[in-house]
Amino acid sequence: MADRLELPDATWQRVSPRLIVSEFVGAVISTAIFIAAVLTLTNVVWSGAIWGVAVVGVIAIIVFVLIPRRVRAIGYQLRDDDLLFRRGILFQRFVAVPYGRMQLVDINRGPLSRMLGLSELKFVTAAASTGVTIPGLREADADELRDKLVALAETRRAGL
Amino acid sequence: MTVPLPEEGTEGARHEGGSPPPAGSLRDADTSGNGNRNSLADGEWHRMHPASPLLKGGIALIAILGVVVANLRERIFDLFVPHFPQEGDPVDYILDNGLIGWALLVVAVVLLALVIGFYISWRMHLFRITDEVVEVRSGILFRTNRKARLDRIQGINIVRPFIARLFGAAKLEINQAGQDANVQLSYLGSASADGLRREILRLASGTHVSAASGAQVADRVGLADENVIERRVNEFLAPELDPDAAPPESIVKLNLGRLVGSLALSGSTIFLLVLIAAGVTWIATTGDFFALFFAIPGAIGFASFYWRRFSKSLRYSIAGTPDGIRVGFGLLSTSNETLPPGRIHSVEVSQPLLWRGPGWWEIKVNRASHSSTKGAGGEANTTILPVGDRTDVRRVLELMLPELLAQAGDGDLSAAISVIESGLESKGGPDDGFTNSPRRAAVLRWFSWRRNGFAITTGSLVLRKGAIWRQLVVVPQPRLQSVSLHQGPILRALRLADIHLHTVSGPISADLGAIDQDAAIRFFEDVARVAVSAAQSDTSHRWRAGEQPA
Structure with missing residues (x-):
């Protein structure tokens, strides 16, 4: 779409394509759970269970197809004084966080991400609504990024 | 090092009478009326107002004990004195059996235990204000120690609940960012709380101007001649904002008519009217008065809501000080806060x-x-x-x-x-x-x-x-x-x-x-x-x- 929201002169760093795998597995698991739920519910109240499953299946397929694009849409950029983050294709979101506002940086690794060698980096500011979480970073990259961000935050520290 | 002696007739003096004055650097926070208040922020450890334990829960405890004893008198006696006759007054029983000595002893022991408990908790509750931090230590069995950096202060609130006001005490709350991160100094002498807040704000502001020039406490020494009751009355009627730290006049006058009007025109009034209309239609259409069951609790709820909003905004004042905005309100229980x-x-x-x-x-x-x-x-x-x-x-x-x-x-x-x-x-x-x-x-x-x-x-x-x-x-x-x-x-x-x-x-x-x-x-x-x-x-x-x- 020509009209997509795009910031001028931003060069995005993308996350690892391996995130697609982990997102895919997550989506499959939740679809399975959802189908099971639909089956049990529809068996009790309604005989047309197949239709419920079909609806869930169609939604799941759309989600599956969109996963690679969603992962490719995640990006971040370390600018001079702030971190820029974007995600989403249908619902786009851009966030700019000055380094000095960072209160702490978290690195999370789930079991699946660990198998794939991925980490998730989370930035916490004093505002709960900032909500910047970069998934799908390679472990070494995540550690390096965290150290870099902490150092940057230290040099630009500001109060609340 | 001088220990400021509270003048005669205050609770402080009465309390000190029974025990030797605190040794060394420990000082009593109840220096109200002495003019020597700035010393509270001198980096040494200080104690709270001696009435603090009472104000923090002692009064409620005594009231609850009273109610329990009054209601369960007979049962309690059954428990301890199996042969107590079901009729008759326990006082008669004590008199008849010559137990006066024992009864008095029990009462005395309970009272003594309470007083000792209060006294120890008061002794153990210390605070100090240095150039960098506010530090509070408290607790008898479970000790807590809380330090808060002065340059991270988000506001200082002085709250005077009604009963504490009668005692001339105030609660100082130093607000810090975050959940449950506040430092409470409860309770301090009412006047020394104002002085202490000024001092903390001066330390926190990083100014090099000493407090002595502008913030020197206005001449309250003359008040020492008055008796306790007069002083309390004066404190009670005094303006919410300390005149030497803020312009005495609030920059906004909130008159009663506007306050009532603003409540009458609030969203909850619309809600109330809708509820009433719904109730009336219900009764009119169905003909049964079942809806009235909800009317009484509803009325109590709304009345208390309006009263809270109303009393909360009474005596509202706002003024600028060198250390930020000061907002005060409240009629019987007052609260006034400085936002740097x-x-x-x-x-x-x-x-x-x-x-x-x-x-x-x-x-x-x-x-x-x-x-x-x-x-x-x-x-x-x-x-x-x-x-x-x-x-x-x-x-x-x-x-x-x-x-x-x-x-x-x-x-x-x-x-x-x-x-x-x-x-x-x-x-x-x-x-x-x-x-x-x-x-x-x-x-x-x-x-x-x-x-x-x-x-x-x-x-x-x-x-x-x-x-x-x-x-x-x-x-x-x-x-x-x-x-x-x-x-x-x-x-x-x-x-x-x-x-x-x-x-x-x-x-x-x-x-x-x-x-x-x-x-x-x-x-x-x-x-x-x-x-x-x-x-x-x-x-x-x-x-x-x-x-x-x-």
Whole structure:
């Protein structure tokens, strides 16, 4: 779409394509759970269970197809004084966080991400609504990024 | 080292009478009336007001004990004295059996245990204020030690609950950012609490001007001649704001009529009327009076809600001090709080529909600390102005804006205020200082698209929205945490976008919907830039650091 929201002169760093795998597995698991739920519910109240499953299946397929694009849409950029983050294709979101506002940086690794060698980096500011979480970073990259961000935050520290 | 001796007749003196004066550097906080208050912030350990344990729960404990004993008298006696006759007075029983000595002994032991417990907890509760931190130690079995950095103070609140006021005591609460992060000094002598707050703020401000010049305690020594009752009465009737630290006159007068009117025209009144109408129709149509069952609890609920709102706003005052804005309110239990500069994270001026006729506004703020003060504090400590007309709003904003704008010049200040004033009532349009939504946004903002917009003034970001519920949000640039730009499918089809300014959580969410996509991108970039530069040049954590001794 020509009209997509795009910031001028931003060069995005993308996350690892391996995130697609982990997102895919997550989506499959939740679809399975959802189908099971639909089956049990529809068996009790309604005989047309197949239709419920079909609806869930169609939604799941759309989600599956969109996963690679969603992962490719995640990006971040370390600018001079702030971190820029974007995600989403249908619902786009851009966030700019000055380094000095960072209160702490978290690195999370789930079991699946660990198998794939991925980490998730989370930035916490004093505002709960900032909500910047970069998934799908390679472990070494995540550690390096965290150290870099902490150092940057230290040099630009500001109060609340 | 001198131990200030409270003059005769105060609770302090009575308490000291039974025990030797505290040794060494330990001092009693109840120096009210001595004029020697600044010594509380001298970096040494001090104790609370001797009546503190009583005020904190002792009175309730005694009352509960009284009720329990009065109600369960016979059962308790059954428990301990199996042969107690079911009829007759226990006092008679004691007299008949010659147990007076024992009874008195039991009473004496219980009283002694309570007094010793209170005394130890009072002895163990210490605080000190150094140049860098406030530190409190408390607890008998479970010791706690809390330190709070002075330059991170978000506000200092002095609360005087009704009973504590009768004792001439006050609770000092030092607000820090975060949940349950406040430091409470409860209780202090009422007058020494004011002095201590001034001293803490002076230390926190980083000023080099000594307190002796401006903040020297006005001559209260003369009061020492008065007796306790007179002094209490005087304290009770004294203005909420200490005259030597703040102009005695509040810059906003909240008269009773306006307060009642603002409550009568609030949203809950509409809700109440709808409820009544629904109840009446129900009774009229069904003919049974079952609905009346809900009327009594409902009436009690609404009455207490209105009373809370009302008493909370009584004797409201707001004034500027060198150390920030001071807001006080309350009739019987009072609370008054100083917000140092740079502790206000966003400001919202809003006008509900019903207030448009009289032209009233309300001002709320977001702040990093969460006051644990119940009743009077609670909700109210984010409401800076409960109700006021346009002049009041202007005065309050003028008071707050120099702080919001950090180092703004006079011209900048009036420019910023004129932007805000035009933001309040303007219907909107091109060239009114705001970048407003384009016409196509009328699909999403039916009435307000003309005035739905943003402006960047020196030092702050202004968002204007709402044609029916008018609203204006001001976010000081140095307080902005981050900024985000959103676009969903509908907005994309209309080439519009949403902007969210992230500040600490509070009643205000600074977001603006449905603005032109390109304008939104430019605003996002500008805001990201000014957020960085404003945060770097901000010095408000030590707000008077630049001052030098005269």
